[in-house]
Amino acid sequence: MRRLEILNNKMSYPEYKQPLNYGQVGTDILAWWKQNSIFEKSVSSREGQPTFVFYEGPPSANGAPGIHHVMARTVKDIFCRYQTLLGKQVPRKGGWDTHGLPIELQVEKELGITKEDIGKKISIEEYNQRCRETVMRFKAQWDDLTEKMGYWVDLDDPYITFEPEYIESCWALLKKLYDKGFLYKGYTIQPYSPAAGTGLSSHELNQPGTYRDVMDTTVVAQFKVVRDAASEKLFAADDAAPLHILAWTTTPWTLPANTGLAVGKNIPYVLVRTFNPYTGAPVRVVLAEALVGKYFTEKGKEASSEDFKPGDKVLPWRIENTFKGADLVGIKYERLFGHATGFPVFENEENAFRVIVGDFVTTEDGTGIVHISPTFGADDFRVAQQNGIPALMVADDEGKLSPIVDRTGRYVAQMGEFGGRWVKNYDGHDQSGADYKTLDESIAIRMKGDGTAFKVEKYEHTYPHCWRTDKPVLYYPLDSWFIKTTAVKDRLIELNKTINWQPASTGTGRFGNWLENLVDWNLSRSRYWGTPLPIWRTQDGTEEICIGSIEQMKQEIDKAVTAEIMTHNPYANGEKVDLHRPYVDDIFLVSPSGQPMYREPDLIDVWFDSGAMPYAQWHYPLENSEKFHKNFPADFIAEGVDQTRGWFFTLHALAVMLEDSVAYKNVMANGLVLDKNGNKMSKRLGNAVDPFATIAQYGPDATRWYMIANAQPWDNLKFDLNGITEVQRRFFGTLFNTYSFYALYANLDGFQATETARVPHHELSELDRWILSKLQSLIKEVRGHYDAYDPTKAARASRIS
């Protein structure tokens, strides 16, 4: 061993005739570390010292590691080693993320099946077994890279998210949230195919051919403003003429579900005095200034309103007033389809029909004011929720609240004259008759008569279609389980301000803004390979139980057996428990009133798994309470910036909800590793850099030094192998040459530096004192940079130049 030679040779400094082989140096050092358990000792020898807590964000081993993983892990390693050198004990438990959609999709691709085939062509049991095998396929490669790049982390005792203990911890945490009232069943707006009767994933929506050009009837609707204190400023004091807000929609069938109008806060709007083109009645309308030209002509500006007769092509118009969107907020308006004409009353109606701000409002098309129907649009739903605008829901036959369209794509019976009409042609009925009207057309005709339509026209636009049925997709509320993160929003924001983000802008900007606009965390995934939701419910949904441990589940099974809902307890004799589907689906429990309870079929979002790692890695809260508390929160975590809404968020959210604490005190969000031209690396483009080949050729030291010294980790790195060559020559080469120079002359003079036999300070030459002073200054500077979590400045300060 070269290193041992160096350490043992007390007589002289080795002189190298050959230039260094950096790959070989890496291999030698690794072997020496391994042989002498250096990493283990770096932790065990500091027993009793203060700990520096580090969390390893679990990678997924279902793909080969790339060069960007070397980047992320270099950052992690640097700070853990720095803290170790400062004398702290830094345990580093590895982990594996094993659940989730990417693994499922990979398995489906390999088996040549789709989601619909699961449970038919292949049993859930077999399918999940395949996922389990697939997910760790590249583990050996990952371990190899970890070792070769010199990343110190404990790979012998990692946490694995599919293990029963890990899932059990997740269940225990879910139950804690449940008991605090943070878990509830609600709905979100998701793409839904009425003809297929199923929700569509974003993945399915991104299939080629789903977006098609269609010709739809569009309506610019007039919403009549209620004259009160909020709207008084719009009315001229002495003018009682009605005032309307204009909003455009390509889906007129959603207008009866309208409960709000959204404006852009800073968009300029105008009040225009004109006439309704269908009724000829004088009106005053509000729309965005930028879109006036879309509805009014130059001719109309000069036309006299006294000469106007109903039916005239040219609408005379005058701008009466100008204001910002913010001025309109809070104004109330009358419902378009009211009770008086047979439309249903709904809950919380007094809070509906208001103008609010929507961050998605533009003046690209329409009127610059967006009609909001919270049951049929994701943006609508979100902005309505944030502003306390209710959704228009009606009771179905069983008394359950549902939207005005049923799951087959038809208006519910309560919809007055339109009750039972198909929203789109989902049943394939005959549309050829001369008198045939679509629902959109019928609604537009009625609105023209009511004087609530300002403009009706056909419009061609692209709209997503179901890839299986070719029918247009409906954005529709679907049941989901949620964690009520909005309940602790203020606390999330407050505690986030105590976290040291590197770079700071990610914490205040990307993450901070995300928290400001927080919506509840949608936990539900209609999938197979993941942590099942531990909630059992009676058929009518009135009774439910959240299971927090295997022990509790067994007890509940016993109760169910006694109540003859289950024939026997499959775990009565200490059989191994697997908490995955389909096993948990075969467990039926009994409610306090004696009803059978069925498991809610959803899985939970995999991000819950990784966000739960501070607890679940120790099987806490079921055991290891002391260990957990000693290792919470983390002093430091690091991951790619793409994790901001992933791991960084779920860690934070769970810590705040469960422990009222941050999960991490310092966090570094590193950027991407791009190719040397600044393009994203991908296997398809063939510009991906192989980390193994790179490390073998250039050695781990030069590779890591290059990555850290070249650009700050949070900036994107344009990865160029020539840059590593430069680092080798410029930094490591110079270091090597400096040493060789020293060794040559030290050996000639028989000079020997030792720890103890030092020349006293006052006998040192001025030059020697200068260089020592320089060294001390450098140490101080480098430490300052490390303490500020800025490894690039630390590296550049140490650079020989």
Place this chain on the structure above:
RNA sequence: GGGCUUGUAGCUCAGGUGGUUAGAGCGCUACACUGAUAAUGUAGAGGUCCCUGGUUCGAGUCCAGGCAGGCCCA
């Protein structure tokens, strides 16, 4: 469409709170050394500080608006 981010020499990057002639390393050119030699030393050439406006006595730096690239989200 929104949030964040980047744009300075051929390349990779520095340039608190505005202030002379805008810097470093690599690369390039020339010279020196030839017992640090797949090195080393010295010197040099090389810039529309992305664009347009504004604030100011003065803008790479501050403000506004664009353009281009990147990430995340709709």
